[in-house]
Every structure is written in structure tokens, then in C-alpha cells.
Amino acid sequence: MQEDVVLVKDFRKAYGETVAVDGISFQVQQGEIFGLLGPNGAGKTTTMESLEGLRQPSSGSLGILGVDPTRQPQRLHSMIGVQLQSSGLPGSMTPHEAMEFFCAYHQVAPRHDLLERLGLGDKKLAQFSTLSTGLQRRLALALAIAHDPPVVLLDEPTAGLDVGSRVELHEVMSELRAKGTTIILATHDMAEAEKMADRVAILLKGKIAATGSPTQLTATGSGLVKISVSSEAGSLLQNAGVFPAVSQQIIKDEYAIYYSREEGETVPAIFDFLKARDDHLVDLRVERPSLEDRFLEITQPDLSNGDKS
Amino acid sequence: MTAFFHHFMYDFRTGLRDKTLLLMNYLFPLGFYVLMGLLMTGLNPTFAPTMIPAMILVAMMACTLLGLPNPVVESREAGIFRSFKINGIPALSIITIPVLTSLVHIILVSIIITFTAGPFFKAGIPVNWGYFVLILLLTAFTMASLGMLIGVVSPNSRSIVLFSQAIFLPSMILGGLMIPSNMLPASLYRISLLLPTSYAMNAWRGLAFGLAPTFDPRWALLILLASGVIAFVLAIYLFNWDSKNQRSGHSPFLALLTLLPFVLGAILLGV
Numbered sequence: 001m002q003e004d005v006v007l008v009k010d011f012r013k014a015y016g017e018t019v020a021v022d023g024i025s026f027q028v029q030q031g032e033i034f035g036l037l038g039p040n041g042a043g044k045t046t047t048m049e050s051l052e053g054l055r056q057p058s059s060g061s062l063g064i065l066g067v068d069p070t071r072q073p074q075r076l077h078s079m080i081g082v083q084l085q086s087s088g089l090p091g092s093m094t095p096h097e098a099m100e101f102f103c104a105y106h107q108v109a110p111r112h113d114l115l116e117r118l119g120l121g122d123k124k125l126a127q128f129s130t131l132s133t134g135l136q137r138r139l140a141l142a143l144a145i146a147h148d149p150p151v152v153l154l155d156e157p158t159a160g161l162d163v164g165s166r167v168e169l170h171e172v173m174s175e176l177r178a179k180g181t182t183i184i185l186a187t188h189d190m191a192e193a194e195k196m197a198d199r200v201a202i203l204l205k206g207k208i209a210a211t212g213s214p215t216q217l218t219a220t221g222s223g224l225v226k227i228s229v230s231s232e233a234g235s236l237l238q239n240a241g242v243f244p245a246v247s248q249q250i251i252k253d254e255y256a257i258y259y260s261r262e263e264g265e266t267v268p269a270i271f272d273f274l275k276a277r278d279d280h281l282v283d284l285r286v287e288r289p290s291l292e293d294r295f296l297e298i299t300q301p302d303l304s305n306g307d308k309s
Numbered sequence: 310m311t312a313f314f315h316h317f318m319y320d321f322r323t324g325l326r327d328k329t330l331l332l333m334n335y336l337f338p339l340g341f342y343v344l345m346g347l348l349m350t351g352l353n354p355t356f357a358p359t360m361i362p363a364m365i366l367v368a369m370m371a372c373t374l375l376g377l378p379n380p381v382v383e384s385r386e387a388g389i390f391r392s393f394k395i396n397g398i399p400a401l402s403i404i405t406i407p408v409l410t411s412l413v414h415i416i417l418v419s420i421i422i423t424f425t426a427g428p429f430f431k432a433g434i435p436v437n438w439g440y441f442v443l444i445l446l447l448t449a450f451t452m453a454s455l456g457m458l459i460g461v462v463s464p465n466s467r468s469i470v471l472f473s474q475a476i477f478l479p480s481m482i483l484g485g486l487m488i489p490s491n492m493l494p495a496s497l498y499r500i501s502l503l504l505p506t507s508y509a510m511n512a513w514r515g516l517a518f519g520l521a522p523t524f525d526p527r528w529a530l531l532i533l534l535a536s537g538v539i540a541f542v543l544a545i546y547l548f549n550w551d552s553k554n555q556r557s558g559h560s561p562f563l564a565l566l567t568l569l570p571f572v573l574g575a576i577l578l579g580v
Binding site (some may be wrong): 052053054073074077078080082084088089090092093097100101102104105106107127143 | 394
């Protein structure tokens with residue numbers, strides 16, 4: 001049985017009358033990537049900052065390898081690596097200096113190899129403020145893992161990054177997981193969470209609205225299959241038609257999108273419809289519900305239904 | 310110790326690398342010194358004997374009151390202190406290291422002023438070098454602690470300007486830098502004793518330059534030391550890691566306690 005590295009129990013945080021997190025509980029095991037998802041204001045950042053020891057819970061308990069983040073901050077520092085959403089570094093500091101500086105406080109040898117590994121070798125003497133967003137994020141990640149912490153907390157690690165940088169950071173995260181590092185990943189990027197996380201918790205108004213692996217979560221949704229169709233004459237756009245097993249449909253740009261309970265019934269009917277109107281198919285995509293679809297279902301039930309007619 | 314050294318060296322380099330800090334630490338005080346050397350020594354014959362301490366005090370105020378507080382507020386606002394806290398960097402280092410690097414910048418500028426003012430502007434030379442250095446270090450510590458305290462309690466950059474200028478401008482006019490304190494009218498003299506520069510100038514005059522002090526210079530040393538220690542302790546006590554979370558919970562008005570020695574000085578010595 002794997003060890004619970006992170007333990008959150010009945011955690012509640014209120015700012016005066018405003019309750020940011022309302023009694024959530026979850027645990028994360030060693031070597032797991034745990035995604036914290038949720039719309040803005042759901043309580044993700046409050047939870048992350050409390051685990052980092054920056055905020056004190058109003059009630060409940062938090063623990064990282066048995067250490068209380070707010071009561072034992074000195075023990076916490078060596079156990080966690082944090083990539084903050086904000087820069088967190090002085091603008092005039094160079095990556096080389098930052099590595100020396102933080103490793104000295106962690107009492108470990110500076111990991112200049114990480115700067116090379118994350119593509120900062122050429123920029124190690126450039127001031128932080130002159131680095132691109134992508135390089136700033138890479139540096140933040142390098143500093144977060146330089147002291148080899150057992151738990152890494154990443155807050156929107158790939159926000160604003162190009163595809164190449166994103167893939168590279170995902171590789172680093174996979175390497176960390178492979179060697180047993182536990183990662184808590186707060187992100188708005190559902191594709192990232194679906195790809196990287198072993199389990200996720202969807203926070204909504206300070207509570208956990210759903211939790212489980214991305215596969216489990218998508219399976220427990222409405223189960224509707226998304227069928228997107230585009231045709232030459234656009235007959236589906238002008239006359240939406242009524243197809244079997246379709247519960248919802250939307251028109252978006254040149255696509256007619258159908259949410260079907262049974263694509264085996266819907267797709268042939270669409271072909272028949274086009275053939276009867278002498279229209280030709282340009283594109284047809286059948287997609288299983290993604291984590292993003294499930295996320296929208298949970299967090300914006302009105303929107304996810306209301307936009308569909 | 311290695312961590313402290315890396316932090317110190319980084320902070321010292323920032324004082325040279327950052328354009329604003331370079332201006333406040335070196336360019337402005339040295340430019341002002343040359344200007345005053347060219348203008349004031351001719352216009353005001355009482356200026357030359359105390360030109361060295363006066364120009365050192367300008368350098369101290371520029372470095373500590375105008376330069377030091379802003380990075381503290383900016384680091385707090387930008388989440389840099391949060392990052393420091395997560396990585397185990399103690400508040401004591403965050404407070405102490407800028408104070409120490411300010412001392413180094415001040416010492417470097419003071420060396421330039423001290424060894425050029427005599428030959429170039431016929432300024433008075435210290436007669437007691439031991440006291441000269443002691444007063445320099447003590448005043449620099451007090452000023453740097455005051456600057457740090459201003460950074461700690463200022464909610465934003467505008468407040469820094471307000472608090473720093475509340476000391477800087479009156480000090481330039483009434484602090485004994487341009488006009489000896491004993492030449493001020495009685496009411497202004499008493500007000501001048503609310504300013505740290507008045508005590509530093511009095512101590513330098515009496516103990517290091519062989520000039521007549523306005524009051525016993527040992528009181529000046531004691532008052533400067535008391536204010537510096539209070540400011541330093543309060544800077545640690547009132548320090549906030551974050552502009553949003555975990556306020557220290559203490560009223561920033563406590564910072565006014567650092568003025569207490571000067572108020573007592575004005576009451577007891579301003580007669």
C-alpha cells in the first residue's frame with residue numbers, strides 16, 4: 001500500500017464572512033500527480049498556499065509527510081518545492097544567481113545542470129526580468145526541484161507557454177513522477193490535467209464537486225458523444241434536422257455539433273440527411289467526452305446545457 | 310553562512326546593477342557632493358569645515374531613505390518574499406542584509422568624499438579618525454534601519470515617498486548640513502533635534518572635527534544608537550511576508566516609537 005504523502009482533512013479557510021474553502025478532504029499518495037481544478041475563486045490557490053505554509057487554516061488539518069505546514073515551517077522547506085504563479089524572483093537576479101542563492105538556503109549543491117536541462121544554459125547570466133514568460137516558468141520549475149523535494153506544488157506551470165515548452169515541462173513532470181516525487185498541480189488547462197494527472201479534484205465554490213482519475217470522471221458524466229459535422233453546402237446549418245439519440249445540438253462556425261447517446265444511430269442518419277439534400281461531407285469528428293466537457297458540466301451546468309438547443 | 314554570503318553578495322551587486330539604486334547609492338550623492346563643493350565652499354565659509362560629514366549624510370540619506378525602502382515594498386508586492394518564505398529564507402536575513410549592504414555602499418562613497426574633499430574643496434579633515442569612523446558606522450546603521458522600517462511599514466511606493474521625504478527634506482534644511490544648528494532660531498533648533506542628521510552632525514563636530522558642539526556629543530551617540538536599535542527591532546517585528554496574507558498583525562503606527570529618542574532629545578537638549 002502506498003503512503004499518503006499529502007493529507008488534507010476537513011480543511012476550511014474563511015476571510016471574514018467569505019468562505020474560500022469549505023471543509024475539503026483529500027489525500028495524495030507518493031509518486032502521484034494530483035490535479036486541482038476549478039474556475040477562478042474556487043479555492044485552488046487558497047488550498048495550494050495553505051499547503052505551502054503561506055496561509056493558516058481556519059479549521060481542519062493539512063499535512064505533508066506528517067508535517068503541519070503552518071506549525072512546522074522550518075521542516076516543511078526541505079520537503080516541498082513550489083513553482084508559484086507569480087514570478088517570485090527579483091527582476092535583477094540571473095538564473096545562475098538564483099540557483100546559487102536558493103540552493104545555498106536549502107544547503108544543497110547548486111544544480112546548474114537543471115538550467116541546461118530546461119533550456120536556460122544560454123540565458124543563465126541574463127536578468128530575470130529580461131527572460132520570456134516561458135523561460136521564467138522554466139527557471140521557477142528548476143528552482144522548485146533543485147533541492148530534490150519529495151513533494152512539488154505547481155501553480156499553473158504551463159500558463160502562457162508555447163507548445164514546445166509545454167511538452168518539455170510535461171516530460172520533466174513525468175520524470176519526477178517516475179522517480180517517486182509527488183506533484184500537486186493546480187491548473188486551468190484541462191488537457192494538461194487529463195494528460196498528466198493520475199487523479200484530479202474539481203473544486204467549486206470552496207468544495208470538492210468531483211474527484212477521481214480523469215477517466216473515472218469523464219465516465220461518470222452524461223456520457224454523451226460529441227459529433228461535429230461540416231458539409232459543402234452547409235445544409236445542416238440551415239436545417240438542423242432531428243437525428244436519433246441526439247439530446248443536444250449547437251451550431252458553431254461552419255460546424256453542426258450533436259451530443260449523442262449512441263453515435264451508431266446518429267452518424268448514419270446524418271449521412272442520409274446529407275445525401276437526401278445532395279450535400280457532401282467535408283469533415284466529421286466523433287469525440288468521447290473530455291475532462292474539459294466534464295469540468296464544464298460540473299462547474300457551469302447552466303452554460304453547458306443552456307448553450308445547446 | 311554560505312547562504313548568508315550568497316544573499317549578501319547578490320544584494321550588494323543589486324545596489325550597483327539596478328539603475329535606481331545606483332543613482333541613489335552613488336551617482337546622486339557624488340554628483341551633489343561635487344556641485345556643493347564647487348558652489349557652497351565659495352558662498353558659505355561655514356560650510357567647508359563640516360563639508361565631509363554633511364556630504365556623507367546626504368549620501369546616507371539618499372542610499373537609505375530614498376533607495377532602500379522601495380525594493381522592500383516591490384518585493385512584497387511581487388510575491389518575492391512569499392517565494393523566500395517557502396524556500397526557508399528567514400525574515401532576519403531579509404531585514405539584515407540590505408542594512409549591511411547599505412553600510413558598504415555608504416562606506417565606499419564616504420571614502421571617496423573623505424579623501425577628495427580636502428584636496429579639491431579645502432574641506433575640514435577629521436582630527437579624530439576613530440570617532441569619525443564610529444559616528445559614520447553608527448549613523449549609517451541608524452539611517453539604514455530607519456529606511457528598512459519605512460519599507461516594512463509602507464503599503465506602497467507613494468507612502469515611501471511621503472515617509473522618506475518627511476525626514477530627507479527637513480534634514481537637508483534644518484539638519485545642520487548646510488547651516489550649523491546653533492545658527493538656527495530657537496524654535497527651529499528644537500525642531501531640528503527631531504532629525505537624526507542633527508545628532509550626527511553634532512557628534513562629528515564635537516568628537517571628530519574638533520569644532521564646538523551645540524550639546525554634549527555623547528548624548529548624540531546615545532540617541533542615534535537608541536533610535537537605530539529601535540528601528541531595526543521594529544522592522545523585524547512589523548515585517549510582513551505578503552501584502553495579502555498573514556499580516557504581522559501589529560499596527561504600523563508602532564514604527565513611530567523609533568522617533569521617541571529624538572523627541573526626548575528635543576525636549577531635554579533643545580533648551
